[in-house]
Amino acid sequence: MADWALITGASRGIGEATAARFQQAGWRVMNVSRKPCPVLGVVNVAVDLAVPGWEAKLAPALEAGPGTGGGRLCVVHNAALYEHDDALSMDADHLRRVLEVNVVAPLVLNRLARPLLTDGSSILYVGSTLSEKAVKGVASYVTTKHALVGMMRATCQDLAGTRIHTACVCPGFTDTEMLREHLGPDAAVRASVEGMTTFGRLIAPGEIADVLFTCATTPVLNGAVLHANLGQVER
Numbered sequence: 400m401a402d403w404a405l406i407t408g409a410s411r412g413i414g415e416a417t418a419a420r421f422q423q424a425g426w427r428v429m430n431v432s433r434k435p436c437p438v439l440g441v442v443n444v445a446v447d448l449a450v451p452g453w454e455a456k457l458a459p460a461l462e463a464g465p466g467t468g469g470g471r472l473c474v475v476h477n478a479a480l481y482e483h484d485d486a487l488s489m490d491a492d493h494l495r496r497v498l499e500v501n502v503v504a505p506l507v508l509n510r511l512a513r514p515l516l517t518d519g520s521s522i523l524y525v526g527s528t529l530s531e532k533a534v535k536g537v538a539s540y541v542t543t544k545h546a547l548v549g550m551m552r553a554t555c556q557d558l559a560g561t562r563i564h565t566a567c568v569c570p571g572f573t574d575t576e577m578l579r580e581h582l583g584p585d586a587a588v589r590a591s592v593e594g595m596t597t598f599g600r601l602i603a604p605g606e607i608a609d610v611l612f613t614c615a616t617t618p619v620l621n622g623a624v625l626h627a628n629l630g631q632v633e634r
């Protein structure tokens with residue numbers, strides 16, 4: 400009986416490291432993103448979560464993969480857009496696109512995965528430090544990451560009595576392309592961000608993957624918001 404991890408955005412970064420972590424522990428892994436996951440053995444379903452209707456392509460793959468197992472299924476809502484924008488001037492279509500990937504896609508995926516969530520299964524959300532605070536210039540990201548905490552709490556309540564658990568892991572500054580693209584090429588900017596953790600370094604994607612794996616296998620964390628940020632220095 401195979402256990403499966405169904406991860407969105409495992410083509411790089413935290414998602415890729417999470418795919419590797421689950422696979423190392425003997426789980427089968429399915430990635431949902433536009434590009435494939437580089438980890439050998441991962442089943443890839445190429446969809447663009449920003450384009451409504453993607454679930455029609457995923458449904459048969461789920462049937463053929465996790466649907467055949469009967470083991471645990473861990474759904475990891477990891478894919479996200481991180482855009483520079485402003486709460487007072489944001490265009491509505493821009494916000495709708497970010498909402499589609501960051502908030503609507505996890506809800507659609509939950510509905511699709513629900514029949515496959517057996518005893519011991521889990522739904523994990525990847526939030527952010529910005530799930531519970533805001534900084535300037537990333538309003539759609541802050542808004543959608545706060546929404547994920549609400550969604551996780553609603554998930555916990557709506558799954559009561561099912562022996563399926565949920566949690567939201569909130570990474571801090573993690574060394575991935577998302578962060579590198581956001582910071583730009585200036586080494587001084589990177590150094591200043593490193594100085595914003597109490598350890599003076601960025602988090603490795605594998606460290607977040609370890610936390611996600613722990614959540615998947617630790618039902619007592621049901622309903623928890625876990626900050627995995629090396630301790631952020633507050634200014």
Ligand SMILES: NC(=O)c1ccc[n+]([C@@H]2O[C@H](COP(=O)([O-])OP(=O)(O)OC[C@H]3O[C@@H](n4cnc5c(N)ncnc54)[C@H](OP(=O)(O)O)[C@@H]3O)[C@@H](O)[C@H]2O)c1
Nearest residue numbers: 408410411412413432433434448449478479527573575577
């Ligand atoms: N890195 C950090 O410092 C940091 C901090 C806090 C929270 N996080 C959170 O951690 C998660 C992973 O972040 P990361 O840093 O690993 O990001 P990343 O390197 O940018 O990876 C993002 C992943 O999301 C997928 N994705 C983006 N748009 C998509 C779309 N339209 N359809 C399908 N997949 C899409 C990408 O796959 P394709 O391009 O192949 O589609 C990619 O695999 C995100 O939820 C992020 O908000 C990251």
